[in-house]
Amino acid sequence: MLTNNQALVKADAAEILPPYSGLNMAVFRKSGAKTLTTEETTKRIAWVVQVNAVRDSKDKVAFAELFGFFAPRVKSFLMKSGASPDLAEECTQEVMSTLWNKAHMFDPTKASVSTWIFTIARNRKIDILRKQRRPEPEDLPWGPEPEPDQAEAIGLQQETQQLGDAIATLPPEQRKLIEKAYFGELSHSEIAAETGLPLGTIKSRIRLALERLRHVMK
Amino acid sequence: MTKIKHHLTDQLLMGYAAGTLPEAFNLVVATHISMCDDCRAALAAYEAVGGEVIAEVDPIDVAEDALAATMALIETGAVKDVRPKLHKANGVFPAPLQEYVKGDIEGVKWRKIGGGVSQMILPTSKDASVRLLHIPAGAAIPDHGHRGTELTLVLQGAFVDEEDRFGAGDIEVANEDLNHTPVAEMGEDCICLAATDAPLKFHGLIPRIAQRFARI
Secondary structure (H helix, E strand, O other): OOOHHHHHHHOOHHHHOOOOOOOOHHHHHHOOHHHHOOHHHHHHHHHHHHHHHHHHHOOHHHHHHHHHHHHHHHHHHHHHOOOOHHHHHHHHHHHHHHHHHOHHHOOOOOOOHHHHHHHHHHHHHHHHHHOOOOOOOOOOOOOOOOOOOHHHHHHHHHHHHHHHHHHHOOOHHHHHHHHHHHHOOOOHHHOOOOOOOOOHHHHHHHHHHHHHHHHHHO | OOOOOOOOOHHHHHHHHHOOOOHHHHHHHHHHHHHOHHHHHHHHHHHHHHHHHHHHOOOOOOOOOHHHHHHHHHHHOOOOOOOOOOOOOOOOOOHHHHHHHOOOHHHOOOEEEEOOEEEEEEOOOOOOEEEEEEEOOOOEOOOEEEOOOEEEEEEEOOEEOOOOEEOOOOEEEEOOOOOEOOEEOOOOOEEEEEEEOOOEEEOOHHHHHHHHHHOO
C-alpha cells in the first residue's frame, strides 16, 4: 500500500540527510547494489539511514519521517491486538520514543527497521495489554558494530523486502491467517503448521552470523 | 554441547515472535532458544514477518500533536526501559530459567510427586503451567496423553519415549495425538522443563490419584 508518507520517505533520503556513519545512501548507490534493488528496498535503506541519523545526530527531521510512516501503523497494530484507541495512542508514542532512545541498539545486518519496530511494539503490547512477564532468551554479546558491513546490511534489507513481497502475494486467506496470528487472534495450536513463507534466506543469514559470533567467543 | 536434534515448531516460533503464547510456554521457548542457534535464527525470521505485517497494516491516524508529545516524552526521559539484557548464565540452567528459579539447579525446591520423580512448579500466569521435573536415571513418568499441548525441554540427562530419544537442549512438543511414557536414560538423572496448557491424561489409576496432588 502506498501512502503519502512513503512517497515522502522515498523522496531521496540521500539528499535530505547528511551522510552518516554506517549505511550511507551515496555509498550504497555507488556500490552498484542498485541494479539489484527495487524502489521498495531503497525505502528500507532510507529507514536505516534515518535511524542512524537519529542515533548519530539526534536528527529530528529523520525521526519525523520514521514517525510519519510507522506511528500510524504501530497504532493500528496495537488496536488490532485489542488496545483501545486511547491506550494505543499512548503506547505508540512510547514505542516511538523507545526508537529514539535505543537507536544505538539497532543493527541493520540483523534486522530491518520494520522488524525492529515490530519487536519494540510487541514487547510494549505484552507489558501493557497482557500484563505478563515475557521471558527473553539469553542475550548474545553481538551489538551493532561501529561500522556494520554494508553488503550484509543491504543483503538483509533486500531479503526482508522479498519476504514482504511474498506475504503480499499470498492468497488472501493465507495472508489473513498470518495477520491474525500476529494480532493475537489465533492460539499457537490454531497457527498453520505450514505457513508457506520463504524464511530460508533470512534464517541462513542470521545462522551464519551466529556461527561467526560463536567462533569469536571461543 | 551435543547437537540439538528436536527443535521448536513453526507454530511456537510464530506465537513467540507474535507475543501471544502463555507465559509458561514463553519460558520454555526462551530457554530452548538460549541453547539453540537454529531456533534463534528462525525466531529472527518470524520477527521479520511481524515487521512486514506491521509495515503493511492499514494505518490509523495518530493524534495531531502525537509527534510533539513523543518529542516531549523523549526530552523528559519518561519512558524507561524495563527490560534489562539477560547475560549468559553459568551453570546448568540458561539465564531465563534462572530468573524464574531464582538460582541454578541447586536453588530448586524439589517436591516428590511419586515414582521417585520430583517437581518444582514455577510461578507464571494461569493460562498454562510450567514445572521443572527431576526424573532419576531409569525412572519413568507414567503413561499419559494430552488434552492440549505439552512442551518438554531437556536440560540435563536424556529421556526416551515411543517417539525418540531426547537429550540436553532437545524439546518434545506433544499434542492430543501423542500418548507416551518418557523414561530417563540410565547413567544420569534427567532434568526437564515441562509446560502444559491443559492437565495431562494419565492412563493408570494410581497416577490419576497422584495427579490431583501434583497438579500436573
